[in-house]
Amino acid sequence: MALHNMNTQEHSLFFKQNRLCNLLDIQIPVIQAGMIWCSGWKLAAAVSNTGGLGIIGAGSMYPDVLKTHIAHIKQATTKPYGVNLPLFYPDIDAHIETIIHEKVPIVITSAGNPTLYTQKFKKHDIKVMHVIANRKFALKALEAGVDALIAEGVEAGGHNGFEETTTLTLIPLIRQITDIPLIAAGGIATGSQMLAAIAMGADGVQMGTAFVTAEESSAHDNFKQMIINSAEGDTELRLKKLIPVRLLKNHFYELVRQAEENAASVEELKALLGRGRAKKGMFEGDLIEGELEIGQAAALINEIKPASIIIHQLINEYIKSYQNLIQQHTN
Amino acid sequence: MALHNMNTQEHSLFFKQNRLCNLLDIQIPVIQAGMIWCSGWKLAAAVSNTGGLGIIGAGSMYPDVLKTHIAHIKQATTKPYGVNLPLFYPDIDAHIETIIHEKVPIVITSAGNPTLYTQKFKKHDIKVMHVIANRKFALKALEAGVDALIAEGVEAGGHNGFEETTTLTLIPLIRQITDIPLIAAGGIATGSQMLAAIAMGADGVQMGTAFVTAEESSAHDNFKQMIINSAEGDTELRLKKLIPVRLLKNHFYELVRQAEENAASVEELKALLGRGRAKKGMFEGDLIEGELEIGQAAALINEIKPASIIIHQLINEYIKSYQNLIQQHTN
Numbered sequence: 166m167a168l169h170n171m172n173t174q175e176h177s178l179f180f181k182q183n184r185l186c187n188l189l190d191i192q193i194p195v196i197q198a199g200m201i202w203c204s205g206w207k208l209a210a211a212v213s214n215t216g217g218l219g220i221i222g223a224g225s226m227y228p229d230v231l232k233t234h235i236a237h238i239k240q241a242t243t244k245p246y247g248v249n250l251p252l253f254y255p256d257i258d259a260h261i262e263t264i265i266h267e268k269v270p271i272v273i274t275s276a277g278n279p280t281l282y283t284q285k286f287k288k289h290d291i292k293v294m295h296v297i298a299n300r301k302f303a304l305k306a307l308e309a310g311v312d313a314l315i316a317e318g319v320e321a322g323g324h325n326g327f328e329e330t331t332t333l334t335l336i337p338l339i340r341q342i343t344d345i346p347l348i349a350a351g352g353i354a355t356g357s358q359m360l361a362a363i364a365m366g367a368d369g370v371q372m373g374t375a376f377v378t379a380e381e382s383s384a385h386d387n388f389k390q391m392i393i394n395s396a397e398g399d400t401e402l403r404l405k406k407l408i409p410v411r412l413l414k415n416h417f418y419e420l421v422r423q424a425e426e427n428a429a430s431v432e433e434l435k436a437l438l439g440r441g442r443a444k445k446g447m448f449e450g451d452l453i454e455g456e457l458e459i460g461q462a463a464a465l466i467n468e469i470k471p472a473s474i475i476i477h478q479l480i481n482e483y484i485k486s487y488q489n490l491i492q493q494h495t496n
Numbered sequence: 497m498a499l500h501n502m503n504t505q506e507h508s509l510f511f512k513q514n515r516l517c518n519l520l521d522i523q524i525p526v527i528q529a530g531m532i533w534c535s536g537w538k539l540a541a542a543v544s545n546t547g548g549l550g551i552i553g554a555g556s557m558y559p560d561v562l563k564t565h566i567a568h569i570k571q572a573t574t575k576p577y578g579v580n581l582p583l584f585y586p587d588i589d590a591h592i593e594t595i596i597h598e599k600v601p602i603v604i605t606s607a608g609n610p611t612l613y614t615q616k617f618k619k620h621d622i623k624v625m626h627v628i629a630n631r632k633f634a635l636k637a638l639e640a641g642v643d644a645l646i647a648e649g650v651e652a653g654g655h656n657g658f659e660e661t662t663t664l665t666l667i668p669l670i671r672q673i674t675d676i677p678l679i680a681a682g683g684i685a686t687g688s689q690m691l692a693a694i695a696m697g698a699d700g701v702q703m704g705t706a707f708v709t710a711e712e713s714s715a716h717d718n719f720k721q722m723i724i725n726s727a728e729g730d731t732e733l734r735l736k737k738l739i740p741v742r743l744l745k746n747h748f749y750e751l752v753r754q755a756e757e758n759a760a761s762v763e764e765l766k767a768l769l770g771r772g773r774a775k776k777g778m779f780e781g782d783l784i785e786g787e788l789e790i791g792q793a794a795a796l797i798n799e800i801k802p803a804s805i806i807i808h809q810l811i812n813e814y815i816k817s818y819q820n821l822i823q824q825h826t827n
Contacts (some may be wrong), residue, residue: 182824202790280601299728328729331651331662334683334792338728352665361692363665364821397630397669398659428759461665487825490695494515494818 173216176480184285185346185368187469188312189271189292190245192216192260195359195476195483196315196348199249199273200323201225201458202448203384204376208232210241211381219472220273225444226470227426229251235267245270247294263288273315276324276408279298283309298326303339313369314339318351322374323462325402331360340366354462356482358489373473374460375479377447379472385450386455389469391415391490404438406431413457504547507811516677516699518700520602522577523547525700526690526807527646527679528707529605530791531654532556533779536567539712540570542803550803551604555582556775558592576601578625583608584821596620603797604646606656607739614640625679630767633637634670645670646702649682652703653791654734654738659763663693671697685793687813691821705791708778710803716781717786720800722746728795735764735769743787750774 177192185194199222205480219242238246248269250260253276258327264272272286275296282495286293287310291359294313295306298468299355303314316339318332322360330338332351339347349362355356359370376382378389395413403421404407404410406429412418424437438456470478508523516525527541528535530553540550550573552565562579569577581591584607592613595603601618606627618641625644626637634645647670649663650656659822661669665680668792670678680693681702690701707713709720726744734752737742743749748818769787777786801809 179825181827195732237735318662318664320665329732330728330792330795331683332793333649333662333664333689334651337686337688338795340688352662357662357668357671357696360695363824364691364695365688365819366817366820397661397665401660426759428757439808461661464661464665464669468654470563474571486695486697487821489824490818493694494513 169277172319172364176477177216179480179484183368185313185348188346191218193363193476194348194363194482195479196220196247196273196369196371197472198222198371198373199224199247199275200377202444203382204249205383206238206241208376208381208472209234209246210238210385211379212376212476213238213244213246215473215476216244217476218245218247218271220247222249222250224249224254225448228256228263231260232263232267235269236265239267243272244400247273249272249273249275251275252279252281261285264291275315279306279309279311283311287312296350298335299330300338300342301329301436303342307343307345311345312345313348314343315348315350315369316367316399317371317401318349320352320411320461322352322400322411322459322463323379325411327405327409329402329409332367336362336365336367342424343425352461352481354465356479356484357486359479359483360486371481372462374462376467376472377474378466378469379475380469381472384447387450387452388447389453391410391452391457393467393469395459395463400459400461402489404434407434407438410456410458411460413459413463413471415446415455415457417446417456418455501816503808506810507815508547510811510815514699515585516644516679521548521675522549523527524807524811525679527551527578527604527660527700527702528554528803529681529702529704530578530606531704531708533707533775534715537569537572538564539707539710539714540577542710542712543707543807544569544573544575544577546804547575547806548807549576549578550600551578551766553580554591555580555585555780561589561593563594563598565592570593572599578602578604580604580606582606583610583612590617590646595622596757598789606646608635611641611644613679616643618643629666630659630661631669631673632699634673638674638676642676644677644699645674646679646681649680649701650816651683651742651792652681652731652790653708653731653742653794656742658736658740660740664696667693667696667698677681685791685796685810687810687815689816691808691817696767703793703810706797706806707803708790709797709800709827711800712803712809715778717754718781718783719778719786722783722788723790723794724798724800726790726794728792731790731794735765738765738769739785741789742786742791744790745796746777746786746788747784748777748787751753757777 212219543550
C-alpha cells in the first residue's frame with residue numbers, strides 16, 4: 166500500500182469497519198475539538214470536508230454568532246458537522262433552540278450534567294456525545310443515553326477534570342465499564358498516538374491543540390506561532406481552586422503561578438483572571454496579558470498547516486505505525 | 497491461537513523479534529521498576545523467572561543489604577536481573593563497587609546525571625538503561641552511551657520530572673530523537689496499554705505500581721490493600737518545590753496538601769516530610785503517617801497476585817488487544 170499522498174477515499178477504506186465512522190457518517194475517526202476562540206465554521210468545514218468531524222465551538226459565541234456560523238458551514242460542506250456546547254454557557258437555551266431549529270446533526274456536550282439535555286437532542290434525531298474526565302461522569306452520561314463518550318485526559322488544553330487522570334490511564338478505565346463508541350482525547354497529535362488510543366479500545370480520537378494551529382483556525386497568528394515554538398514543560402495545569410485549566414506559560418500564567426504559590430484565595434484568583442482573558446490571548450494575540458489555553462501536544466507540533474494536511478499526515482502516520490506493529494509480530 | 501493459560505514459552509514466541517528482549521536476553525519485554533521498600537530479590541526473581549526483567553531497588557538499601565539481596569537472587573534465578581540505582585544515593589560508590597564485583601548484568605540509573613557512571617559500568621560489560629522524563633535528559637543519556645532509555649510519564653508513582661509530561665505525550669517526543677531501545681513507563685498496568693506503548697514505538701514497558709501489589713513485593717499488606725481499593729483521583733503529584741512525587745491520598749498527603757495550599761516554604765516542606773516517611777508507610781504499613789508513593793495505575797489494579805500471573809495476564813491481554821486491532825483493519 167502506497168503511504169504517501171493518500172487521500173480521504175483511500176484513508177476511508179482503512180476505517181470502513183470503524184464504529185464511530187458508521188455512527189457519525191464520517192470517513193476518518195478524527196474529531197476536531199470545539200475550542201473557544203479557535204473553532205469557527207472555517208475550521209469545522211475544512212475538517213468535515215476531509216472526512217473527519219468538524220466542530221463549531223459555541224462556548225465563545227453569542228447566540229447570533231452561532232447562528233451565523235451554522236449558516237456558513239451549511240454552505241461550506243455537505244458532510245456532517247457538530248456543535249460543542251459547554252453546559253455552563255449562560256444563554257444555553259438560545260443555543261439549544263438554534264441547534265434544534267437548524268437541524269445540527271451532532272452535538273458534543275461538556276462541562277456539566279449530561280442528563281439535562283441529552284434526550285431533548287435525541288428526540289430531534291441529533292446525535293449526542295459527552296466529554297468526561299472520570300468514571301463518575303461517564304456513568305452519568307451512559308445513564309443519560311449518549312451515543313458516544315469522549316474521554317479526555319489531563320494533558321488536554323483548557324478546562325480539565327479534577328482527578329488529573331492521564332489519557333493513557335483514563336481510556337482503559339472507561340473502556341472497562343462500557344462498550345459504546347469511545348473517543349480518546351488529550352495529548353494526541355500524531356498517528357502513532359492515534360494508533361495507541363485505538364489499541365486501548367477507543368474508536369477514534371478528538372484533537373484540539375493540533376487544530377488550534379491549523380491554517381483555518383481562528384486563533385490569532387501570534388498564538389499559533391507560540392504553540393509551534395513551544396516545547397515539553399511549556400504548559401501547566403493551573404487554577405485548580407477554580408476549574409483546573411492547562412495554560413501555555415506566559416506572563417499571565419506567571420501571575421497565576423505566583424498568586425497560587427502565595428496561597429491566593431478563590432476570590433483573588435477570580436479577580437486576577439477577570440473577564441475576556443482567553444479572547445485577549447487566543448483571539449487577539451496578546452501573548453503577555455492573555456490566557457493561552459493549550460494542551461501538552463503543543464510540544465509535538467512544529468508547523469502551521471491546513472486542516473486537510475494535518476488529517477492526512479495523521480492517518481499516513483497511523484497506517485505506518487500500524488504496519489510497523491504488524492511487522493514486529495510477524496514471523 | 498489459544499489465549500488462556502499461555503506460558504512464558506508461548507508468550508516469548510510473540511516477542512521473538514523484540515529488540516529489547518534481544519538486548520537484555522529476556523523473553524517478555526516487561527521490566528519491573530526498582531521501587532524503594534517494595535522490590536527486593538523475591539519480587540525481582542519472580543519477574544525474571546517469568547521471562548521479564550526483575551529489578552532490585554537499591555535506593556532503600558544499605559550497602560550490606562544490597563549485597564545480601566544480590567546473593568539471594570543469584571540462588572533464586574539463572575535469568576538476567578538488574579539493580580536500580582538512584583544517582584543521588586548517599587553511599588553510591590559502595591553500591592557501584594558491589595554491582596561491578598557481583599557482575600550484576602544490568603543497571604538502571606535514575607534521578608541524576610547519566611554521564612557520571614554509564615561508561616564505568618559498560619567497561620565491565622554491564623548493560624545500562626537510564627530513566628528520563630524529558631528530552632533534555634534523554635539527549636544527555638544518549639551522549640553518555642546508554643543501551644536503552646526508560647521514558648517515564650507523570651502518571652508514574654514516586655519521584656517525577658518537573659515538566660509533568662504524560663506517558664502518551666512523552667513516548668513520541670523521545671522516539672522522534674532516537675532509534676535506540678525505548679521503554680515506556682508511567683500509568684501502565686494492562687495489556688492494552690502495553691500495546692499502546694509499543695504502537696507508539698516503544699520496545700517494551702516498565703511497570704512499578706502493578707508490581708508493588710504483587711504477592712512477592714515487600715510492600716506492607718496494608719499498603720497493598722489500600723492500592724487495591726483505590727480509584728481514579730486517589731493519587732496526586734505533590735511536593736513540587738522539592739522533587740515532584742506522586743502520592744496516594746492519606747493523612748500525610750493531606751498534611752502536605754494543606755501546607756502547600758498555605759504557601760509552605762521549601763524548609764517547612766522538608767521538615768514536614770522528615771526522614772523515614774516512605775519506609776513507615778510502604779514497608780511498615782502505617783497508612784496514616786506514612787508517605788505512600790504510587791502511580792495512577794493503582795486505579796486499574798484490583799487484586800493481589802503472584803508476579804507470574806500479573807505478567808501472563810498482561811501478555812494475554814496484549815495479544816487479545818492486538819488481535820482486536822488487526823480485526824478492525826481486516827477487510
